[in-house]
Amino acid sequence: MSRKNVAKRPKLAREGVGGRLHYFVERAFTNIRQNLPVNLLTIGTISLAFLILSLALLIFVNLERVTETWSDRVQVTAYFEGDLSPGDLSTLKARIKAIKGTADIDYVSREEALQRFSGRLKGQEALLEGVSYEILPSSLEIHLKKDNRDSEAVSRYVAQLKKIPLITEVQYGEEWVKRFSHFMNLVRFAGILVAGFIVLAVVFIVANTIKLTIYARKDELELMGLVGATRLFIKVPFLIEGVVQGVVGASVALLVLTGVYLAFLHNADFFFSFNTIEAGLLFLPASHIVALLFGGAALGFLGSLASLKRFISL
Amino acid sequence: MIQLHNVYMSYQGDGAALSNVTLKIAKGEFVFLTGVSGAGKSTLLKLLYGALQPTRGQVVIDGVNVSKLPSSQLPFLRRKVGVVFQDFKLLSNRSVLENVALTLEVLGWGKKDINKRVYHILKQMGLEHKLNSTPLRLSGGEQQRIALARALVNEPKIILADEPTGNLDEESREKVLSILKEANIRGSTVVIATHDRRLIESSHKRLIVLDKGHIVEDSDES
Numbered sequence: 001m002s003r004k005n006v007a008k009r010p011k012l013a014r015e016g017v018g019g020r021l022h023y024f025v026e027r028a029f030t031n032i033r034q035n036l037p038v039n040l041l042t043i044g045t046i047s048l049a050f051l052i053l054s055l056a057l058l059i060f061v062n063l064e065r066v067t068e069t070w071s072d073r074v075q076v077t078a079y080f081e082g083d084l085s086p087g088d089l090s091t092l093k094a095r096i097k098a099i100k101g102t103a104d105i106d107y108v109s110r111e112e113a114l115q116r117f118s119g120r121l122k123g124q125e126a127l128l129e130g131v132s133y134e135i136l137p138s139s140l141e142i143h144l145k146k147d148n149r150d151s152e153a154v155s156r157y158v159a160q161l162k163k164i165p166l167i168t169e170v171q172y173g174e175e176w177v178k179r180f181s182h183f184m185n186l187v188r189f190a191g192i193l194v195a196g197f198i199v200l201a202v203v204f205i206v207a208n209t210i211k212l213t214i215y216a217r218k219d220e221l222e223l224m225g226l227v228g229a230t231r232l233f234i235k236v237p238f239l240i241e242g243v244v245q246g247v248v249g250a251s252v253a254l255l256v257l258t259g260v261y262l263a264f265l266h267n268a269d270f271f272f273s274f275n276t277i278e279a280g281l282l283f284l285p286a287s288h289i290v291a292l293l294f295g296g297a298a299l300g301f302l303g304s305l306a307s308l309k310r311f312i313s314l
Numbered sequence: 315m316i317q318l319h320n321v322y323m324s325y326q327g328d329g330a331a332l333s334n335v336t337l338k339i340a341k342g343e344f345v346f347l348t349g350v351s352g353a354g355k356s357t358l359l360k361l362l363y364g365a366l367q368p369t370r371g372q373v374v375i376d377g378v379n380v381s382k383l384p385s386s387q388l389p390f391l392r393r394k395v396g397v398v399f400q401d402f403k404l405l406s407n408r409s410v411l412e413n414v415a416l417t418l419e420v421l422g423w424g425k426k427d428i429n430k431r432v433y434h435i436l437k438q439m440g441l442e443h444k445l446n447s448t449p450l451r452l453s454g455g456e457q458q459r460i461a462l463a464r465a466l467v468n469e470p471k472i473i474l475a476d477e478p479t480g481n482l483d484e485e486s487r488e489k490v491l492s493i494l495k496e497a498n499i500r501g502s503t504v505v506i507a508t509h510d511r512r513l514i515e516s517s518h519k520r521l522i523v524l525d526k527g528h529i530v531e532d533s534d535e536s
């Protein structure tokens with residue numbers, strides 16, 4: 001064992017950035033294996049925290065769907081005298097379409113109006129005997145785009161609609177729209193508040209769990225510094241470990257949520273729903289699942305980074 | 315190889331742990347550092363591997379002024395210095411092989427080369443059969459030799475050992491000393507901090523005695 005052998009360093013393990021990264025990933029997984037109980041505990045805690053978060057998300061997603069269904073009922077009806085010629089009707093439709101916020105327009109002729117009316121009077125059709133459709137006005141039922149269904153937007157829309165000469169009257173259930181807008185604002189505010197608290201709690205729990213994991217290995221961190229490891233060399237495997245813990249934790253939470261959803265929730269009656277055909281809870285959309293996984297990775301990474309700063313004093 | 319000029323070191327709120335220490339240790343020397351507890355032996359060693367910065371004065375290791383070294387450069391200095399810690403600092407969740415390999419992993423050695431080199435050094439220590447054991451399953455003497463193997467495995471220019479024979483039986487003490495002497499013969503400069511008078515007397519090497527942070531005796535200057 002001559003000094004010459006050591007001075008001439010043996011071939012390095014995988015040169016270059018890719019090679020080092022491969023080493024770091026390998027080291028991170030070896031570390032997880034060597035510290036399995038602590039890692040399992042961390043992943044378990046992260047899973048629980050993410051389960052709460054994803055359950056809350058599931059509730060919000062379904063609440064949003066219900067309120068969206070409700071807001072579909074926001075509809076503006078424009079009445080006009082007599083029947084319009086096809087030319088006038090298409091001009092009118094084009095003018096209404098040009099107003100910002102119009103989604104689609106349905107024409108209800110006077111005959112159709114009478115049909116609907118008699119439909120509502122089922123069993124008492126006799127009341128309409130001898131009544132001609134001419135006593136009813138024809139109308140256009142206008143559905144608004146999603147972002148234009150709150151009270152103020154509807155008022156603005158109606159004001160514009162009233163400027164169109166052929167239209168004699170506009171109805172939109174002003175009181176109902178106002179109440180609905182207030183309710184929606186309340187739901188949104190409560191949702192943001194609850195989501196904010198849950199996210200804060202999750203960040204706090206995950207960051208502290210990772211900090212404890214790293215604290216448990218502070219001797220290892222210290223020793224690596226003492227044998228000449230650079231900051232990067234010490235940190236990178238820990239950061240990869242953090243990302244793995246975060247992603248695995250979030251994945252476990254999503255798997256549990258999927259299990260719970262399939263077992264209990266997918267066909268549960270949803271008491272908010274007006275439409276019984278649509279009853280049952282929706283699962284999280286793909287974008288939310290991807291966001292949760294990325295959130296897990298980011299939390300794991302940042303949690304590790306913040307904790308390492310405290311323990312690496314090199 | 316090692317030079318200290320008027321080094322003064324004090325811990326916050328305490329008096330001087332080292333005071334006006336000036337010292338030169340040449341390349342390839344074998345030096346014992348002794349003194350009662352609290353004399354400043356461990357502090358001096360910590361200055362030599364950059365775990366502490368002197369309050370005043372200069373510490374130069376292999377031509378590098380440690381006092382002015384940016385922290386990003388410290389790891390590269392430490393790669394030249396093998397340290398045997400008093401409390402061994404072995405990682406209990408890693409095998410003997412992995413503990414010793416750490417020094418070489420940091421240097422970026424490949425797995426095959428690491429395995430070969432670690433086996434070789436453990437064989438020198440008489441511990442090749444403990445390759446896959448964890449440190450907690452080893453005796454105190456064996457743990458001490460693993461710590462020694464980790465410090466020596468990359469053949470550092472300087473070896474610092476803090477009480478390397480403390481609590482060891484006669485046979486283990488002899489073994490540890492002979493390993494350090496062999497490393498010295500191969501060219502490493504060795505500095506040992508110890509209370510062990512018998513170890514010092516049987517070695518006939520340079521002796522530096524510290525007392526209350528001052529060098530009170532240096533056999534090289536007598």
